[in-house]
Amino acid sequence: MxxxxxxxxxxxxxxxxxxVIFFMFPIVWILMxxxxxxxxxxxxxxxxxFEPTLANYTALITGKLMTAAGTLDIAFMRNLWNSVFLSVTxxxxxxxxxxxxxxxxxxxxxxxxxxxxxxxxxxRFAPALxxxxxxxxxxxxxxxxxxxxxxxxxxxxxxxxxxxWIVRGYFEDIPADIEYAYRIAGHSWFATFRxxxxxxxxxxxxxxxxxxxxxxxxxxVFALVLASADKQPVTVGALAFITSSGIQYGQISAxxxxxxxxxxxxxxxxxxxxxxGLSLGAVKG
Amino acid sequence: xxxxxxxxxxxxYKSQTVLDNLSLTVADGETLVLFGPSxxxxxxxxxxxxxxxxxxxxxxxxxxxxxxxxxxxxxxxxMAFQNFALFPHMTAFDNIATPLQAKHSSQGTIKAxxxxxxxxxxxxxVLSHKPRALSNGQKQRTALARALVGSPPLLLLDDPxxxxxxxxxxxxxxxxxxxxxDRGATVVYVTQDYKEAMALGDRIAVMSxxxxxxxGTPEQIYRExxxxxxxxxxxxxxxxxxxxxxxxDAKGVYxxxxxxxxxxxxxxxxAVGRDCVIxxxxxxxxxxxxxxxxxxxxxxxxxxxxxxxxxxxVRTVRGREILVSRPSGIPGQSExxxxxxxxxxxxxxxxxxxxxxxxxxxxxxxxxxxxA
Numbered sequence: 001m002x003x004x005x006x007x008x009x010x011x012x013x014x015x016x017x018x019x020v021i022f023f024m025f026p027i028v029w030i031l032m033x034x035x036x037x038x039x040x041x042x043x044x045x046x047x048x049x050f051e052p053t054l055a056n057y058t059a060l061i062t063g064k065l066m067t068a069a070g071t072l073d074i075a076f077m078r079n080l081w082n083s084v085f086l087s088v089t090x091x092x093x094x095x096x097x098x099x100x101x102x103x104x105x106x107x108x109x110x111x112x113x114x115x116x117x118x119x120x121x122x123x124r125f126a127p128a129l130x131x132x133x134x135x136x137x138x139x140x141x142x143x144x145x146x147x148x149x150x151x152x153x154x155x156x157x158x159x160x161x162x163x164x165w166i167v168r169g170y171f172e173d174i175p176a177d178i179e180y181a182y183r184i185a186g187h188s189w190f191a192t193f194r195x196x197x198x199x200x201x202x203x204x205x206x207x208x209x210x211x212x213x214x215x216x217x218x219x220x221v222f223a224l225v226l227a228s229a230d231k232q233p234v235t236v237g238a239l240a241f242i243t244s245s246g247i248q249y250g251q252i253s254a255x256x257x258x259x260x261x262x263x264x265x266x267x268x269x270x271x272x273x274x275x276x277g278l279s280l281g282a283v284k285g
Numbered sequence: 286x287x288x289x290x291x292x293x294x295x296x297x298y299k300s301q302t303v304l305d306n307l308s309l310t311v312a313d314g315e316t317l318v319l320f321g322p323s324x325x326x327x328x329x330x331x332x333x334x335x336x337x338x339x340x341x342x343x344x345x346x347x348x349x350x351x352x353x354x355x356x357x358x359x360x361x362x363x364m365a366f367q368n369f370a371l372f373p374h375m376t377a378f379d380n381i382a383t384p385l386q387a388k389h390s391s392q393g394t395i396k397a398x399x400x401x402x403x404x405x406x407x408x409x410x411v412l413s414h415k416p417r418a419l420s421n422g423q424k425q426r427t428a429l430a431r432a433l434v435g436s437p438p439l440l441l442l443d444d445p446x447x448x449x450x451x452x453x454x455x456x457x458x459x460x461x462x463x464x465x466x467d468r469g470a471t472v473v474y475v476t477q478d479y480k481e482a483m484a485l486g487d488r489i490a491v492m493s494x495x496x497x498x499x500x501g502t503p504e505q506i507y508r509e510x511x512x513x514x515x516x517x518x519x520x521x522x523x524x525x526x527x528x529x530x531x532x533x534d535a536k537g538v539y540x541x542x543x544x545x546x547x548x549x550x551x552x553x554x555x556a557v558g559r560d561c562v563i564x565x566x567x568x569x570x571x572x573x574x575x576x577x578x579x580x581x582x583x584x585x586x587x588x589x590x591x592x593x594x595x596x597x598x599v600r601t602v603r604g605r606e607i608l609v610s611r612p613s614g615i616p617g618q619s620e621x622x623x624x625x626x627x628x629x630x631x632x633x634x635x636x637x638x639x640x641x642x643x644x645x646x647x648x649x650x651x652x653x654x655x656x657a
Contacts, residue, residue, distance in 0.1 A: 177370035186387030
């Protein structure tokens with residue numbers, strides 16, 4: 001660190017604080033809202049000081065939503081579980097399929113390999129609603145509508161191209177000589193894939209998996225159309241808070257806090273590996 | 286123990302032919318150096334032998350067995366890469382151990398094997414380090430240890446000294462021949478450094494544009510280079526090349542250098558009357574007193590003492606620049622006018638148009654005093 005004057009450090013501190021406040025404000029506000037009742041939230045002018053209440057969280061966890069018009073049953077915890085299950089399983093399946101495929105695309109230039117890879121990427125271009133209508137019809141015929149398997153399958157449209165293209169880049173960055181050296185040492189191509197390619201692309205695979213998880217978690221429209229209440233993730237389940245007696249801001253905020261917690265925790269945990277992954281690139285041959 | 290035979294190897298990338306109908310035999314226990322500029326196809330050739338790329342045509346025989354379609358892991362060769370190609374996520378120990386692990390050796394055997402080769406290459410103290418914590422020299426030794434550890438009968442070394450500093454390169458150049466001889470392995474060694482080639486090779490294959498231009502002992506390559514290009518690549522300072530047109534008189538074939546008739550020893554009949562280039566090694570030129578027969582008058586331009594030898598740049602009366610090299614301690618001229626004489630036995634004549642060397646297989650082998 002170069003030497004800086006006191007004034008400079010203070011100004012720098014203020015500038016940093018401003019930036020942090022600007023970016024963190026929505027999250028902090030939501031966190032505060034989640035501890036307030038609808039009345040205190042909607043008070044004008046808004047107030048920073050309030051009496052915190054856990055009512056929103058208890059309502060979500062017990063599944064009983066108290067509104068002016070009476071008690072409503074909501075399946076928020078069920079939705080949260082659905083989100084976790086659908087996202088984790090989808091990413092797992094996409095990793096299982098996508099990582100070997102990415103390796104193949106990175107290392108073997110076979111006839112049409114570029115076309116296939118691009119076709120997979122193009123899944124991300126198509127507007128979801130355009131795909132959904134025929135897909136719904138097919139799924140109803142196949143009996144896949146409103147099943148976990150059907151949803152996980154559709155989620156591959158989101159996860160697979162992401163993982164394939166990101167991980168492919170990481171595999172391509174591994175010098176081929178390193179893999180050759182392992183082969184020449186007497187190991188099969190599969191051992192080389194497992195012991196050399198996978199560990200070296202590990203941070204990339206983690207990054208791609210995390211990104212795919214976030215995309216899957218945030219998906220709304222596929223689940224809205226293809227799943228009914230008991231299979232819906234939180235993104236769709238949040239619609240239940242728009243009730244006949246108004247929008248339940250307190251519960252929505254609590255729901256948001258609960259539903260971003262897993263992704264936030266995962267991102268914070270994986271950050272370590274992501275940074276390590278970037279610095280691993282500094283290893284030359 | 287394994288010999289290596291390459292038969293009519295052709296390798297193309299898209300429309301470019303990298304190896305053009307190349308055939309080569311390396312005897313059991315021999316060290317063959319592949320020497321040539323980058324892009325000559327040396328590394329491709331090595332990779333074909335290792336089995337990580339496949340030839341378009343031709344056969345590869347290792348120990349007399351056809352290995353052309355055998356996967357890399359079953360060929361039983363050891364290879365060291367120019368960029369080391371160490372596994373960055375493994376310690377030096379684990380890096381070196383990989384060939385032994387592939388053979389499913391016991392933990393004890395692996396430990397003993399790695400430690401003994403580590404000791405041999407003086408990296409015993411850094412075996413627990415990961416590659417990023419190793420110096421370039423240690424990386425290079427680790428890569429070499431990994432190639433040696435399984436005692437493969439065929440060793441492929443792809444310019445292993447390319448990325449290490451000059452001091453280490455010099456040390457390894459001294460160390461490697463003994464190391465390789467002790468192993469008794471057949472070695473194919475790729476390099477772009479002619480000194481390395483001369484120091485390590487039982488034979489040298491000079492490659493250019495996918496073909497072997499000349500194959501011979503270091504002595505042969507140096508004394509009888511097949512063409513001007515090879516003559517220029519071997520030797521430091523580089524060979525002097527001068528345009529001449531040899532003639533003949535009663536005393537034999539001679540060339541005119543600065544109006545002085547210099548008679549050439551050896552059979553140069555074929556060159557008479559042709560447009561030629563004469564190649565004179567700097568060490569084949571010497572300062573002489575005025576009046577010596579065949580003495581060529583020159584002006585000294587500059588002198589560079591290089592510890593063990595002194596290199597002098599001189600200019601002939603016709604303005605051609607010539608390098609003269611002499612061992613330190615031998616008196617010479619360091620400025621002004623001087624005379625030089627040619628050791629006529631070691632003069633080389635090349636055809637000016639094609640660059641090919643003309644005639645005489647009868648070049649005197651200076652080291653042993655016999656005709657080579």
